[in-house]
Amino acid sequence: MRVRFWGTRGSIPSPGPHTVRYGGNTPCVEVRTDGGALAILDAGSGIRELGRTLMAHTFGEPIQADLFLSHTHWDHIQGLPFFDPLFRPDTQLTIWSIAGLRPTVERMVRDQMDPAAFPVPFTSVQATVAFGNVGNTPHHLAGYDVRAMAVRHPGGAAGYRLSAGTLGSGTLVYVSDNELGPEPAYASPPGWRDELVAFVGGASVLVHDATYTEAEYERHRGWGHSHYGEVVELALEAGVERLVLFHHHPERSDIELDEWVDVCRAQVRARRGAVEVMAAVEGDELTL
Numbered sequence: 001m002r003v004r005f006w007g008t009r010g011s012i013p014s015p016g017p018h019t020v021r022y023g024g025n026t027p028c029v030e031v032r033t034d035g036g037a038l039a040i041l042d043a044g045s046g047i048r049e050l051g052r053t054l055m056a057h058t059f060g061e062p063i064q065a066d067l068f069l070s071h072t073h074w075d076h077i078q079g080l081p082f083f084d085p086l087f088r089p090d091t092q093l094t095i096w097s098i099a100g101l102r103p104t105v106e107r108m109v110r111d112q113m114d115p116a117a118f119p120v121p122f123t124s125v126q127a128t129v130a131f132g133n134v135g136n137t138p139h140h141l142a143g144y145d146v147r148a149m150a151v152r153h154p155g156g157a158a159g160y161r162l163s164a165g166t167l168g169s170g171t172l173v174y175v176s177d178n179e180l181g182p183e184p185a186y187a188s189p190p191g192w193r194d195e196l197v198a199f200v201g202g203a204s205v206l207v208h209d210a211t212y213t214e215a216e217y218e219r220h221r222g223w224g225h226s227h228y229g230e231v232v233e234l235a236l237e238a239g240v241e242r243l244v245l246f247h248h249h250p251e252r253s254d255i256e257l258d259e260w261v262d263v264c265r266a267q268v269r270a271r272r273g274a275v276e277v278m279a280a281v282e283g284d285e286l287t288l
Contacts (some may be wrong), residue, residue, distance in 0.1 A: 001144070001164050003172060004030040004204065007046020008280040010177075011075050011224070015128065018253040023282025025049070025260035027046045027176050027247060029207065033164050037143035038065040039213075041160065041174045046282065047079035055084045062090040068134070068148075069097050070176045071157035081113050081120065091127035098148045098158040099133045106131045107130050134160070143277050149199045151178040152186045152214055153224035161199060170204030170288025173240070176247055180230040184224045196230035200238040204288045208234065210245035213260070232264050236273045244287075245279040246280040 008068050009023035015024035026044030044135040046048065056065055063085045068077055097105040109131075113122040148158045159175035172223040179186070200206055211225035225247065235243040245264065248257060264277045277278075 002032045004285040005280045005282055006050045006284050007044040011250050013045045021254040022257050025171040034145035037120045041066045042070055042076045043080040044075050045079040047136040048082040051083040051085050064092045067095045068160050084124050086127045089126040093127050094130045096132050101156045129201045139155055164179050171201040173200050173206045174209045177224055178227040179221040179224050183222050197238045203240045205242045206240040207244045208247045209247040211247050211249050228264050235275045
């Protein structure tokens with residue numbers, strides 16, 4: 001599988017000279033299998049440029065994609081009305097989530113394009129759009145398997161595990177918004193962390209929320225995000241090969257992100273771990 005980052009920032013788009021290297025668009029990640037199947041993880045403002053690229057390089061061929069939404073907070077769906085393939089009649093888009101999110105993903109996607117909030121109604125969408133749920137058992141799609149796990153975020157959210165399912169292929173785990181700290185507000189069931197470690201376990205690439213520093217986290221407990229040190233510990237415990245820090249704080253500059261990548265790498269060395277650490281960069285591509 002090939003993974004490309006179109007949006008790496010959390011909470012709100014943050015363009016400007018201090019975020020130009022790591023990117024200012026909100027979450028969107030493209031996943032391609034060797035067979036050409038297209039999966040999209042979240043529909044933040046980064047999906048706009050993904051859509052423009054798809055339109056420019058499909059040469060009139062139909063577009064078929066599966067969009068996996070971690071949840072429906074605005075920074076994860078705000079780019080969808082600007083996704084050009086939505087307005088092409090030969091596009092087939094299935095939007096996936098997990099059961100139990102309230103309000104439902106379908107309602108939020110449609111309501112976002114209500115005339116009170118957006119000038120073009122959802123009824124003007126020309127693509128064929130379907131909605132479905134993914135569970136914690138493998139769901140087989142064209143060229144890959146996917147399963148989901150509920151994670152800790154206000155209102156609920158999902159993490160996704162994608163595998164091409166072929167010999168020697170890699171596995172991607174995407175957990176965009178998740179609070180690893182011991183915040184009691186979630187009433188997490190016993191063993192939730194063990195379940196998360198098993199879900200993440202052995203992944204080729206773990207893309208995980210790393211919004212805060214430890215000091216910042218103390219002022220934002222219950223907001224649904226993790227700090228750098230916690231994420232590194234999860235990656236070490238789960239035995240992942242590569243950790244990609246994601247959902248960058250909107251005020252985190254490129255220089256500060258460089259420094260925090262170094263801090264995380266030092267933490268791995270101190271633990272005698274083998275996890276490769278990097279921060280998600282808009283436009284970068286990884287091969288699993």
